[in-house]
């Protein structure tokens with residue numbers, strides 16, 4: 001694992017088809033003292049309710065919530081892009097939402113989150129692409145790497161849907177390719193190193 | 197200096213040029229989405245860098261108009277988030293009913309769907325004749341569409357569903373007539389709403405409002421501009437007047453949060469304190 005990981009200040013995750021299960025596994029394993037902010041774009045239908053955040057919040061040891069517009073980014077919270085809104089990062093470290101056109105047929109779009117996170121956090125940004133059936137996130141991941149950030153992609157062979165990881169790896173061949181349990185272990189180590 | 201920092205200077209310069217040339221101030225729009233939209237326009241104009249837009253916009257008003265349309269995304273629909281409208285009918289209408297006469301302001305009404313949606317419900321509640329409704333936007337093209345009151349048949353299909361979820365008691369089709377394959381809202385509804393230009397960034401208070409509805413506009417503003425506009429709403433609302441924002445917009449992070457009580461967190465409905 002890269003030792004630059006210690007500089008990470010923000011984690012962005014993009015996930016689509018099969019997301020509920022992987023998020024459930026990943027988020028519930030994060031320790032209560034997890035001290036980095038995590039923002040997640042999970043593709044979901046425009047009229048889905050706040051169920052995903054509520055469910056994860058109950059099962060996880062750390063707080064999970066849907067984002068409100070202009071919400072300040074706090075450490076140790078998992079933020080979900082609300083259905084039908086793009087999630088962006090603003091200068092001054094808070095979120096903003098937008099209902100602009102869909103990107104890659106998606107709103108929220110992973111590319112939108114990743115591109116704005118790259119702009120603000122630059123080398124301090126870690127971005128992760130998990131299971132999914134489309135190509136959203138690949139462009140954004142390329143931008144994360146171009147601005148000096150770290151890219152991780154779920155091993156397509158171990159992902160429920162492999163298209164999205166494959167597209168991401170194709171666009172960013174330098175990305176680290178890990179299984180879900182390796183990704184979880186990586187985040188936990190990252191958190192430990194954070195405190196030293 | 198890093199390239200991205202230089203790009204910020206370019207954008208600042210572009211916004212400054214627009215402000216001085218056309219008197220539209222975007223400097224306090226949420227920067228990240230603003231940048232995405234500027235990039236969208238660059239692609240359409242076949243340009244690479246924001247600075248290349250400066251001469252085009254300065255000398256060609258049409259390019260500026262395209263910039264304005266790009267910036268004032270007008271996605272809206274009839275009964276967008278019907279639970280919000282139901283909440284209004286159930287909790288706010290009874291209060292409006294205690295006034296002999298009241299004023300409603302839709303700020304950032306886009307192409308008018310939201311204002312017509314509410315007017316229909318007011319009519320059903322027997323309140324429309326007592327309401328003075330203003331619906332404003334800073335995009336004149338949208339205002340022109342709103343004034344027509346003509347919407348496509350697809351719009352209406354979704355609208356009908358929303359109308360029922362919002363507690364509509366009759367048939368939505370009672371309120372419009374066919375119009376060359378589209379539909380046209382009845383004159384009574386149309387005439388009950390005054391559509392007008394108003395720019396929240398620079399135009400002031402224009403009446404004492406019982407209910408202000410400004411949904412899905414704050415997301416385009418940074419916190420400073422949100423505070424400024426919230427102050428405008430505070431000054432425009434009567435004592436105990438209502439303020440409604442979009443479902444994911446909140447006054448919780450604002451310095452003016454103590455001026456209002458929260459009536460519904462989920463539907464972002466607030467009430468001005470005494």
Ligand SMILES: C[S@@+](CC[C@H](N)C(=O)[O-])C[C@H]1O[C@@H](n2cnc3c(N)ncnc32)[C@H](O)[C@@H]1O
Pocket residue numbers: 099268269270271272273276303304305306307310332333334335338394395396397410411412413416442
């Ligand atoms: C997404 S639409 C919201 C329409 C409607 N309220 C709804 O929720 O469906 C946002 C509107 O805000 C308008 N807007 C943006 N900045 C504005 C300003 N400074 N003054 C007035 N209107 C503005 C745009 O022109 C656009 O029509």
